[in-house]
Amino acid sequence: MNQSIYIVEDDANIRDIVKAYLVKEGYRVTLLKDAEEAWERAQDGQPDMWILDIMLPGMDGYELCKRIRQVSEVPIIIISAKDEEVDKILGLELGSDDYLTKPFSPRELVARIKRLFKRAEAQPVLKQATDDILRLGALEIDQAGRIVHWHDKEIDVTSKEFDMLVIFTKQPNRAFSREELLTFVWGNDYFGSDRAVDDLVKRLRKKLEHLPIETVWGYGYRLEYEEQQ
Incomplete structure (x- = not known):
């Protein structure tokens, strides 16, 4: 030890x-x-x-x-x-x-x-297994450096905000329940309520204006993305 x-x-x-x-x-x-x-x-x-x-x-x-x-x-x-x-x-x-x-x-x-x-x-x-760059439209995430760019501008995010962005970006258009997001971001030992998820989403929406994190009423959230033709 x-x-x-x-x-x-x-x-x-x-x-x-x-x-x-x-x-x-x-x-x-x-x-x-x-x-x-x-x-x-x-x-x-x-x-x-x-x-x-x-x-x-x-x-x-x-x-x-x-x-x-x-x-x-x-x-x-x-x-x-x-x-x-x-x-x-x-x-x-x-x-x-x-x-x-x-x-x-x-x-x-x-x-x-x-x-x-x-x-x-x-x-x-x-x-080590996820040491790459994630891109989704104007959103770019450097997982190794834990750096986020939105419309070519570096955005200052907390550790939990970064983890939630990675989850949404890896599976766009999937609806995640609040319970899933709590587990993914905070782990199985989290003791608080799902209000933490709502607060985190609110912060991301403020920092990354127009990022389409949509509310799935009565369930959770999803990051909407339509690939350009």
Whole structure:
């Protein structure tokens, strides 16, 4: 095992308890008390996983999550006392892979960490198998570089927005249910509602104006495409 985990948490008691459980499981743990220190560490190299609190002094966990995701695809777990659905959706949209509400069981955290590492281990094989350019009309997706162009303009998208675009582009005109999209984009362990899908589609429609992501009422969404003759 021996994977490294950075824990960014300003509560010393929580930091120490979580570290004790993770070290017992064989992980290498680094404790950081604020986002600024964590971001400085990130410039020198990434751990195998981040665990971020939201309510941090100075820069909050959301901003740190966003910055980390811009330079790394390692798994991120957010832990927070905020238990509103909108907070969970925001964390996931900014690039986190999981969201755990305080108070939580350290054993549950360990279980989620193990699931995310298993998923990450399979990801390089997937990326290698799909290392190409997807094109659909004015939409171009570089899967290896995770870059999106729309009408020859590069569009800044989040990790989840990118994954949903790839799904739609690979199977145009297919109707996907909200449940399917939740599984494809967030994985089988997602705990929230399908409102996350609606929010993601809304963001894509705003960023890629006139991209024909159509609503299939009572079911889900599809990306409509008619090939030019």
